[in-house]
Amino acid sequence: xxxxxxxxxxxxxxxxxxxxxxxxxxxxxxxxxxxxxxxxxxxxxxxxxxxxxxxxxxxxxxxxxxxxxxxxxxxxxxxxxxxxxxxxxxxxxxxxxxxxxxxxxxxxxxxxxx
Amino acid sequence: xxxxxxxxxxxxxxxxxxxxxxxxxxxxxxxxxxxxxxxxxxxxxxxxxxxxxxxxxxxxxxxxxxxxxxxxxxxxxxxxxxxxxxxxxxxxxxxxxxxxxxxxxxxxxxx
Numbered sequence: 001x002x003x004x005x006x007x008x009x010x011x012x013x014x015x016x017x018x019x020x021x022x023x024x025x026x027x028x029x030x031x032x033x034x035x036x037x038x039x040x041x042x043x044x045x046x047x048x049x050x051x052x053x054x055x056x057x058x059x060x061x062x063x064x065x066x067x068x069x070x071x072x073x074x075x076x077x078x079x080x081x082x083x084x085x086x087x088x089x090x091x092x093x094x095x096x097x098x099x100x101x102x103x104x105x106x107x108x109x110x111x112x113x114x
Numbered sequence: 115x116x117x118x119x120x121x122x123x124x125x126x127x128x129x130x131x132x133x134x135x136x137x138x139x140x141x142x143x144x145x146x147x148x149x150x151x152x153x154x155x156x157x158x159x160x161x162x163x164x165x166x167x168x169x170x171x172x173x174x175x176x177x178x179x180x181x182x183x184x185x186x187x188x189x190x191x192x193x194x195x196x197x198x199x200x201x202x203x204x205x206x207x208x209x210x211x212x213x214x215x216x217x218x219x220x221x222x223x224x225x
Binding site: 042045101102105108 | 117118120123147149154155156157158159162202204212213215217218
């Protein structure tokens with residue numbers, strides 16, 4: 001079954017700790033994205049990558065970092081610099097990064113602060 | 115991306131009712147997408163629209179790409195309990211290839 005797998009489903013972060021959220025896709029899509037979702041708000045773009053070894057900042061990149069060493073994988077690290085990390089994080093992919101692309105989403109990771 | 119204005123913010127439905135929601139933008143869009151999100155899950159694509167005036171159905175769902183290219187509408191006919199969830203509009207503007215999202219419409223079943 002093709003799709004996007006996010007793990008873990010729930011994650012807790014201690015003060016000053018970096019945590020990494022995993023995102024893997026087997027859709028053979030070139031482009032991958034990370035979004036943050038807060039209650040009652042739309043999805044906000046954190047980072048995106050259109051091709052392996054390249055990624056761009058989205059609208060709210062501060063306090064986050066990513067890597068794209070493999071086409072299938074796009075992990076997101078929430079660093080200690082992100083002072084309000086509690087949110088639902090969604091990974092998505094699309095065939096490429098063109099204007100008419102549909103995004104396909106994973107099932108999300110809920111990050112909470114201890 | 116820019117923020118889209120989606121309304122209503124929330125609605126209560128009774129089984130069998132038809133419901134409507136819409137999304138507007140301040141700039142011209144080339145693509146409109148409608149997603150549904152169940153609690154604790156990722157959004158699932160319902161309908162994609164690519165041309166002004168386009169009307170597309172997916173079962174009991176119908177969506178339209180507005181003639182002005184600055185709005186889109188989603189209608190759900192004869193609603194059923196599993197229609198509850200959050201519905202998001204999204205789109206690409208002509209000057210920003212990144213997808214913009216509305217804040218969502220929360221649909222709840224009226225007791």
